[in-house]
Amino acid sequence: MKHSLVCLTLCEDTLQKNASLVEKYRRYIDIAELRVDFLSDEEQLHIRKFPTMIDIPCILTIRRQADGGRFVNSEISRTMLFGRALAFTDKTISKKFAYVDFENDYAVSSLQDAALAFDIKIIRSLHSMNEPVKNLKSAFNELRKTEYEIPKIAFMPKTMEDITNVFEEASSITEGEHILCAMGALGQITRILAPKLNSFLTYTSPIETNHLLPQLGHIDPVTLHEVYNFKNISEKTSIYGVAGWPLVKTASPELHNTGYKNHSLDCVFVPIRAPSVQEVFSFANKINVQGLAVTVPFKEDVISRIHSYDDDVEKIGACNTVWKRNGKWEGFNTDAYGFKRSLINFLGTEKLKKQKVAIVGAGGAAKAIAYVIKQMNGKACIFNRTIGKAKAIADMYNFDYASLGPESTKKLIHFSDIIIQTTSKGMNSTGKSTYENDPIFFYQFHGHEKVFDIIYTPETTPIMERAKEAGCEVCNGKEMLKYQGYKQFKIFTGKEYEV
Ligand code: ATR
Secondary structure, eight states: OOOOEEEEEEOOSSHHHHHHHHHHHGGGOSEEEEEGGGSOHHHHTTGGGHHHHSSSOEEEEOOBGGGTSOBOSOHHHHHHHHHHHHTTOOSSGGGSOSEEEEETTOOOHHHHHHHHHTTOEEEEEEEESSSOOSOHHHHHHHHOOSTTOEEEEEEOOSSHHHHHHHHHHHTTOOSSOOEEEEOHHHHHHHHHTGGGGTOSEEEEOOGGGGGGOGGGTOOOHHHHHHTTOGGGOOTTOEEEEEEESSOOOOSHHHHHHHHHHHTTOOEEEEEEEOSSHHHHHHHHHHTTEEEEEEOTTOTTGGGGGSSEEOHHHHHHSOOOEEEEETTEEEEEOOHHHHHHHHHHHHHSOSOOTTOEEEEEOOSHHHHHHHHHHHHTTOEEEEEESSHHHHHHHHHHHTOEEEESSGGGHHHHHHTOSEEEEOSSTTTTOOSOOOTTTOTTTTOOOOSOOEEEEOOOSSSSOHHHHHHHHTTOEEEOSHHHHHHHHHHHHHHHHSSOSOO
16 A cells, blocks of 8 residues: 655635645645635636646545535636646546546536546545544445546544544454545544545645645644654554643644654654544544543543552642553553653752642642642642632642632742642743733732742743743743653553653
C-alpha cells in the first residue's frame, strides 16, 4: 500500500493566489485541490489554465453548499464549469487536472467520458454531513462506479465512537484506493492518522485560509510534517496521545513527537479530543493506543478507569499520565515532578521553610502543586471560587483556605511570598488585567511576591504582566509543561528525553 499523499485544499478567490500557496507549501505537499466554489465568478472562467500554473497534480472540485461547499448556482452551471475545465484538455499530464471530484449523485455521462478519455481520475465522493457512514468496505465498493475511480467518504462525526469505528473498519480495507476523513474538531485525528485509515490522501489547508473552513477541523501541511512527522506514520507506528476536552490548544504533540524523532522511535503522538473519559478509553483500547497524557477535565475521572497507579496519584488524587503495560492501564502523576523542578529553577532553592504560599485554584493541577509545596515544607493557603474544593485540599495538608475574591485580600497579603496561579483564568488572554482574566484582580502587588502562573499561552498572562509592572519576579508554565512531558516520555518509551 502506498503512503497517504498530502493534499493542499485551495480556497482563495483567485487562481494566482492559489498558485502562490502551492508554491509556498511545495515541499510539504504532493497534490493540490482547487476549490472552484471559492473562486470569484470572473476567475471561474479561467480554471482550465490552473494546472499549468502549478507543478503538482491537481484535483478539480466544485463543492455544493449541501455538501459543505459554497457553490449555490444551478447544477447546469456547475456542469458547464466542469465542462470548461475538463473538455478539450491537453493530454500532457502537467497541463490538465489529474483528478476530478464528482459527488456520488452526480451523473453526467458526457463529463465522465471526457474525464476517462483524457485520463483524469474520478474521485467519487460522498459527504455525509449528518451521520457517519456504516460498513465502509461495502460503502466504498458501492461508490466506485468503475475501477478507475477512487471512492471518497467524508462525514461529520457525532461522537468519538464514530471516529473509533472508522479506525476499526478502515484499518482492514487494504485493497484498492479510497479516501476517508471525518470532519470537525473530533475528526482531526483522521487527518493526522490518514495512513492508519489506508486513505489515499489527507486534506490540509494553508495556514492563511484555515479559518475559512473551521468546521472541517483541517490541519496545515507544515504542522502535519513538522509536528506529526506524517511521512513516517505507517500501520506499524505506535500511537500515543493527549486526551482532553475541548483541548483547543496543546503543546504536548510537539514535545513528544520531537522526542520520538530525536530517538528514531516509530511512534506518533496526537490530540485525542473526546468529551468523556469513557470515549477516550474506548478509542484507546480499540485503536491500540499505548499511552496517554491526560488533561483538563479528566485528571480526576481517569483514576476510576485504570488498573493501578503510582504513589503520587494516590496521594495527589489526580492522574495526568496513563500507560498500557501487558494490556492494563497504569496511572502516574508527572505534573508534580514538572512543577517541582520548574519551581526550584524559578526560586533557586528547594526549601520553602518560612515561606508563605498562595495557591490560587483548587482543581487537578492545584492538587499536585499543594502536594509539592507540602513536600518542600512550605505553608500555604488555597484560594478558590468554590470554597469546598479549597477546603478539601487544605485539609489534606493542614493548609489554610479561603474564597477567591476581594474579601480574602488580607489573607492573600499574608500568604504572598509566592503566589501560584492554577486556574484557567488568563489562558489565551493577552489584554490588560481585568476581573475576567486575572483571578486576583483585587490584589495589589508590592514587588516582593514571586508569581508562578502554570498557564503557558500566552507567555505572559495578564496577572504576570501586572506583577512584573510592580517589580515582581514571574514565571509561566512552559518549563513545568516541559518537565512533566519529559517524565511522561520516560514512562512511555523507557528513554531519557534530554540527550
Ligand atoms: P486543572 O486540572 O487544570 O486544575 P480543573 O480541575 O478543571 O483544571 O480546575 C480548574 C480550576 O480553575 C478550579 O479551581 C476552578 O474553580 P472552581 O473549583 O470554582 O470551579 C478554577 N476556575 C475555572 N474557571 C474559573 C473562573 N472563571 N473563575 C475562578 N476560578 C475558575
